[in-house]
Amino acid sequence: MMLERIGARRWIGIILIGWGAVTLVTGFVNSAVELSVLRFLLGTAEAALFPGMTLIITYWVLSRERAAAVALFMIAPPLANSFGAPVSTLIITQIHQVMGLDGWRWLFILVGIPAVVLGFITFWYLNDDPSKAKWLTTDEKKWLTTALDEDRLAASQHGEITAPFKEAFKNKQVWLMTIMNVFYVMGLYGLTFWLPQMVRSLSSKNSTMMVGWLTAIPYLLGAIALVLNARSSDATGERIWHTALSAIVGGIGLFGAALAPNPVVSFLFLCVTAIGVYAWSGPYWAITTNIDPRIAAVGLGIVNALGNLGGFVSPYAVGWLNDTSGSSQMGDVVPRGGTGYRRGNCDYVTTHRSWPKIDFGCQTLGGKELWFVKWLYQTWSG
Numbered sequence: 088m089m090l091e092r093i094g095a096r097r098w099i100g101i102i103l104i105g106w107g108a109v110t111l112v113t114g115f116v117n118s119a120v121e122l123s124v125l126r127f128l129l130g131t132a133e134a135a136l137f138p139g140m141t142l143i144i145t146y147w148v149l150s151r152e153r154a155a156a157v158a159l160f161m162i163a164p165p166l167a168n169s170f171g172a173p174v175s176t177l178i179i180t181q182i183h184q185v186m187g188l189d190g191w192r193w194l195f196i197l198v199g200i201p202a203v204v205l206g207f208i209t210f211w212y213l214n215d216d217p218s219k220a221k222w223l224t225t226d227e228k229k230w231l232t233t234a235l236d237e238d239r240l241a242a243s244q245h246g247e248i249t250a251p252f253k254e255a256f257k258n259k260q261v262w263l264m265t266i267m268n269v270f271y272v273m274g275l276y277g278l279t280f281w282l283p284q285m286v287r288s289l290s291s292k293n294s295t296m297m298v299g300w301l302t303a304i305p306y307l308l309g310a311i312a313l314v315l316n317a318r319s320s321d322a323t324g325e326r327i328w329h330t331a332l333s334a335i336v337g338g339i340g341l342f343g344a345a346l347a348p349n350p351v352v353s354f355l356f357l358c359v360t361a362i363g364v365y366a367w368s369g370p371y372w373a374i375t376t377n378i379d380p381r382i383a384a385v386g387l388g389i390v391n392a393l394g395n396l397g398g399f400v401s402p403y404a405v406g407w408l409n410d411t412s413g414s415s416q417m418g419d420v421v422p423r424g425g426t427g428y429r430r431g432n433c434d435y436v437t438t439h440r441s442w443p444k445i446d447f448g449c450q451t452l453g454g455k456e457l458w459f460v461k462w463l464y465q466t467w468s469g
Contacts, residue, residue, distance in 0.1 A: 095143040095216075100209035102139065106132040107202025114188070114195035134395065138387040145376050145383060146216045147231075149238050151324060154373035158317030161368040162310050165361070168279070169306040173299030255385035264375045268394025271367060274337055276398050278305070278360050285344070285353050305358045309365030317369025329370040337363025 109128045116122045140160055148156040175194055183190035214220040217231040255261055286301045312333075320329040340360030347353035378386050 103206030111199030114192040154317040158369040165306040165310040169303035255382035269397040272397030305361035309361035312366035316366035320370040333367035
């Protein structure tokens, strides 16, 4: 809603600058309280950015071409996961104590700076909609604006393009897409948090950087699948099966990874998981952004905000299954089939892996362990 009121250029620019600034400042925290406050602010900025990005796509791209447009945006996460792992490891281990700062502090600082810079570029470069684009001719602006208005009007069930706030909460498609997003996030968490440990288990001889590069393989496959599936969906105009089959492939991969007899087979199944999970995004968001235009802004906010609850719900679901069944395997299999966060992996990290020999100067803040730094290093370095 705020994006529609103040414009995409200002909203996205503000979010990027705020996001980058919070990340940068996190590199200088000295207590667990400071860390918790900044992490909350970071999550707030992150939650505000994604629905804004998906909404602005609807301002520029016709619904029949939207899967490919979403894919170009959504390809960022798998690519970031591919190259972020080895780069992050390199920063933490090689820039440690440069200018007297710990490696993990440099990680936050170096990640935050680009976001701030891109935020200012957004103010200068991004246009709210085609009518304000200086790089389009008058005829091009008129044609695209008219086509987009007709597209939105055709999608509206009431022949109008605005509606009261409460209408979004009464829309069945909004809640259907939200539920789907919840399970998607749970499955994505299963891939994200389990993959590094599985790669590490392939061989104890793998170096830190080798683990990072091997981890990149499933994400690269996922990025390719994302683009190809989105293009196919746009070319055929079919959305449902492109979304459903991708989810099925991802679910098969998660089940296979959980039941695999050895780490190599499990890794191959995780490659299948990445293909299905990321291929799902393009056509799914093309469907989601094609909801009733009168409630698009609020509806996309609901889908994104509540959908991310999947990352909160899944650890408790896994814990309950483990306690009920008396086995961690049941807690691994069921959520991976439809969700995916593996609590057993987190338990393994905290109970079976020792704190790294290198002193990062960050084991405690205000008497409490910086658990996320510990997890990050242990995940990527073994």
